[in-house]
Amino acid sequence: MNNRLFRMSKLRLGVYFLVGTVFVVGSIDYLDLESAYAAQQQILLDLYQKNQTLEAKNAGYQADVHELSQVMSQRDAQLALLGERVEDVEMVLGLDGNDIEQREADWSTRLHLVAMDSALKAAMLEAIPNGSPLEYKRISSLYGKRSNPISGRKQTHTGIDLTCNVGDPIIAPADGVIETVRASKKGFGNFLTVRHAYGFMTSYAHLDRFKARNGQFVKKGDLIATCGNSGNSTGPHLHYETRFVGRSLDPKILMDWNIRSFSLPFENEKKVNWRALAALVEERVNQKLLLSSPPRLLAENALSRLSHIDRVDSGMTISGRQVQ
16 A cells, blocks of 8 residues: 555655756747747837938938039039020120131130139129229219418329218228328318229228227128218318329229220220239139139139129128128
């Protein structure tokens, strides 16, 4: 009886051990499967996130391609328009559009000539005083011999007198740097000078207020002062002088100088060696043309600058840069 119970106990223990072993092995397998499943889920999540990132980048690339396509279309349209208007530009710049050799030249060569000519004119009109610095009412006294309105003595008037309202804006007629800012109640009154490139200088007398400081760089069209009645003056006006290496020039010639009358000072102002000056500017423009943009872009830029210069000379544009 005891032996039988003992055998049954061993059998039960064997069964329990077998069941326990199966349970443990099953548990281990389950844990392995759960771990593998979690790893697979993480891999899928990583792939999904990478896919989202790639889709976002692709969308960005598509937007860039669309934008570049629009820019290229605009450039092509501008190029086509520029090609259609080369002859008009040549006429405006004073090039001989009827010349047979020039008409037979290829488009790029003609465009290079336009770029060169327009860039040269833009460079000269930005650097050398031209146009009126003031929207004046009338000219009360020209350059040259006259009777001084205060002393009555005969003397040379080295500038031009432009009548105005007190406070009317005065602009720089070319790029330069403010050299003199002098307040006074005598003589020229409130007085300002601008030093320009290539030896040119302009001066402004009888001012009301200064709008620029000594040493300040200014661009053509910048506000530099306001018209007034300071010093020895018989009424509100601007006494305006233009000089080249210290020698006075007739301001009216340079005031009438613009893109449409480009040869005016060369023919009427003999105190400046315009041929040598133009050759120097042309050399610098040539270097810029060779080292920078293609002729088409340089022509567009130069024509844009000429257009701005023309608006300034016509009294339509005054730069917003002011110093209070």
